[in-house]
Amino acid sequence: MSLEKFLHSLGIRHLVCGSCNGCELEMNALAAPQYDISQEGWGVVASPRHADVITVTGPMSEAMRHAAQMTIEAASEPLVVVAVGDCASGDGVWCEAGSAGPGAGRELEASIFVRGCPPSPDALREGLRAAATLLDGRKS
Amino acid sequence: MASKYSERPVKQGDLPNVVDELMSDALPLGCYATQRTVRTLFLSRSGVRGLRTALDGDEKWRSLAQRYPFFSYHEREMQALQEIVVQSSPDERPLYFSSDAIPEAIVAEGKGISGVVVGPVHAGIIEPGRFTISTGGESVVHIDAQLSYSHRALEPWFEGQEALALAPRVARICGNCSVARSWAYARAIEELAGVELDDCTEFARLVLAEMERVHVHLFDIGSIAAGAGYDRGTTAALGLRERICQVNNVASGHRLLFDSVVPGGVKAGIFADPGIVRTTLRELRDDVARFCDALLAKRSLLRRLEGAGVVERPLARRFAAVGPSGRASGIACDVRAIAPYGAYRGCAFSEELAGGGDVYARAEVRVREIERSFDLIERGLREVEGRKLSAPRQVDAAAGIITTVVEGARGAESISLELSKGGRIDRLHVISAAYRNWPLVTRAMEGNIVPDFPLVNKSFNLCYSCVDR
Numbered sequence: 001m002s003l004e005k006f007l008h009s010l011g012i013r014h015l016v017c018g019s020c021n022g023c024e025l026e027m028n029a030l031a032a033p034q035y036d037i038s039q040e041g042w043g044v045v046a047s048p049r050h051a052d053v054i055t056v057t058g059p060m061s062e063a064m065r066h067a068a069q070m071t072i073e074a075a076s077e078p079l080v081v082v083a084v085g086d087c088a089s090g091d092g093v094w095c096e097a098g099s100a101g102p103g104a105g106r107e108l109e110a111s112i113f114v115r116g117c118p119p120s121p122d123a124l125r126e127g128l129r130a131a132a133t134l135l136d137g138r139k140s
Numbered sequence: 141m142a143s144k145y146s147e148r149p150v151k152q153g154d155l156p157n158v159v160d161e162l163m164s165d166a167l168p169l170g171c172y173a174t175q176r177t178v179r180t181l182f183l184s185r186s187g188v189r190g191l192r193t194a195l196d197g198d199e200k201w202r203s204l205a206q207r208y209p210f211f212s213y214h215e216r217e218m219q220a221l222q223e224i225v226v227q228s229s230p231d232e233r234p235l236y237f238s239s240d241a242i243p244e245a246i247v248a249e250g251k252g253i254s255g256v257v258v259g260p261v262h263a264g265i266i267e268p269g270r271f272t273i274s275t276g277g278e279s280v281v282h283i284d285a286q287l288s289y290s291h292r293a294l295e296p297w298f299e300g301q302e303a304l305a306l307a308p309r310v311a312r313i314c315g316n317c318s319v320a321r322s323w324a325y326a327r328a329i330e331e332l333a334g335v336e337l338d339d340c341t342e343f344a345r346l347v348l349a350e351m352e353r354v355h356v357h358l359f360d361i362g363s364i365a366a367g368a369g370y371d372r373g374t375t376a377a378l379g380l381r382e383r384i385c386q387v388n389n390v391a392s393g394h395r396l397l398f399d400s401v402v403p404g405g406v407k408a409g410i411f412a413d414p415g416i417v418r419t420t421l422r423e424l425r426d427d428v429a430r431f432c433d434a435l436l437a438k439r440s441l442l443r444r445l446e447g448a449g450v451v452e453r454p455l456a457r458r459f460a461a462v463g464p465s466g467r468a469s470g471i472a473c474d475v476r477a478i479a480p481y482g483a484y485r486g487c488a489f490s491e492e493l494a495g496g497g498d499v500y501a502r503a504e505v506r507v508r509e510i511e512r513s514f515d516l517i518e519r520g521l522r523e524v525e526g527r528k529l530s531a532p533r534q535v536d537a538a539a540g541i542i543t544t545v546v547e548g549a550r551g552a553e554s555i556s557l558e559l560s561k562g563g564r565i566d567r568l569h570v571i572s573a574a575y576r577n578w579p580l581v582t583r584a585m586e587g588n589i590v591p592d593f594p595l596v597n598k599s600f601n602l603c604y605s606c607v608d609r
């Protein structure tokens with residue numbers, strides 16, 4: 001295995017901002033043996049301080065806005081924010097509904113948007129791979 | 141048509157006695173308000189019964205939660221969204237809060253007691269909640285759960301919208317109970333409009349609902365294994381669940397079955413090849429059974445599950461527990477058995493009960509329910525296979541007031557719908573099984589050790605999105 005491979009390892013912190021949990025079900029599927037993202041050196045971490053990637057779902061709920069911002073601020077650079085699902089990307093069913101925001105990924109200035117309601121595990125893996133590639137560029 | 145909704149007026153002064161009476165032989169669903177009218181709902185064998193209480197001018201609502209604590213969330217919600225003032229409430233904190241406010245927590249006081257706060261962002265892929273844990277050493281003295289982080293004020297926003305057009309959104313109020321909620325919503329519209337469906341369509345709905353139960357139960361069993369630190373079990377459960385999601389996709393075009401049940405029937409084109417679905421599920425069923433048997437025979441795992449997070453029957457009763465968690469404490473609360481709807485009416489379904497009320501019992505009930513689900517799926521698919529599934533019927537939404545209940549994977553999922561002429565929504569209220577069971581999670585933890593919180597919590601594995609809305 002070439003050493004560059006390690007550049008692609010990702011610590012992922014997940015932020016739920018008014019999601020219906022459908023996106024979370026598919027994010028969790030990534031740990032199933034059919035996908036097993038731990039083989040890529042990707043894993044969900046216990047602190048934003050350990051994160052390279054923050055995945056966000058949902059339109060943004062009012063009560064999460066502050067905690068979400070604090071999570072982003074707590075993470076160290078370089079950091080890539082990935083919007084997961086149509087809600088986070090800005091045109092899901094709950095965007096601007098009731099007191100919901102315009103999309104958590106839009107508010108938190110995501111650089112990658114993974115579409116779908118919810119996105120399939122394959123689409124999520126592609127999104128994370130794009131994040132890893134982006135990070136490699138920033139780290140060098 | 142079975143399980144009709146009926147309601148009658150009850151003056152506030154008479155309400156406690158009427159509620160007392162109904163508590164003994166009906167399943168309480170909760171209460172909700174539309175402006176100044178409060179409806180208290182029960183599910184009995186003859187259907188959903190509503191008690192309609194109109195409050196005059198500035199009449200306050202006298203809290204029922206002192207006597208029956210499960211009313212607490214409902215009353216806090218009525219106060220927040222319908223501006224009904226609740227008197228002598230055991231919990232007067234506002235249910236919803238704004239962005240930078242840290243919600244007020246209830247903490248235990250006493251010598252040697254300290255506090256731990258976790259959330260709303262967690263070290264996993266889970267929904268947001270904040271838990272304030274008061275401990276005396278390793279033992280939990282009290283847990284206060286502050287939910288509402290996913291509150292998007294959806295219900296006020298639904299008002300005035302066209303009921304039929306809202307179905308895809310109703311399917312996304314919560315990803316774990318999508319089919320169940322879509323079914324309850326479709327039934328509400330159909331029953332108001334007097335629409336009956338053919339048997340084939342009813343069986344297709346039953347199959348979809350049971351497929352949802354299987355994928356959610358498998359996920360929950362995997363989460364229990366994770367809470368106990370048994371990663372092999374989690375991975376295996378996720379692998380089996382993934383195979384179910386792939387079958388869901390083949391059957392309905394959606395891995396989580398969203399939008400598969402629609403007003404007037406089921407999504408067009410669904411179950412194009414029921415034979416393939418049936419054969420794939422047959423294999424999967426054997427693998428699931430082998431996995432569950434092996435899991436529940438694992439001594440080291442059982443020692444973690446047995447005796448953890450016990451909810452005794454009287455407590456479950458007082459909190460009106462529903463779903464597998466209620467049945468694990470010996471409470472008969474399965475809507476499919478109490479007030480059968482759709483194709484369950486012809487299925488002689490009996491519910492799975494256990495008595496221990498611990499994490500083990502909650503796992504075991506789910507394991508047995510998965511088996512029953514596979515029976516029902518096989519039965520249903522045979523009915524669908526021999527016939528042609530029709531496209532959804534045209535429904536002309538009619539005015540009226542109704543509450544319908546469906547058994548979702550986590551328990552009774554109800555939809556209260558008030559439509560005006562032309563099918564516009566005057567009020568749409570959701571009572572989810574998780575809403576009912578959340579207060580029990582915190583009670584189940586009392587006296588348990590802090591490191592068991594993930595285990596006990598996951599043995600309920602309650603949703604947030606349909607609770608917060």
Ligand code: SF4
Pocket residue numbers: 018019020021022023057058084085086087088092093094116117118119312315
């Ligand atoms: S994108 Fe779809 S699945 Fe994801 S949170 Fe929004 S409604 Fe749910």
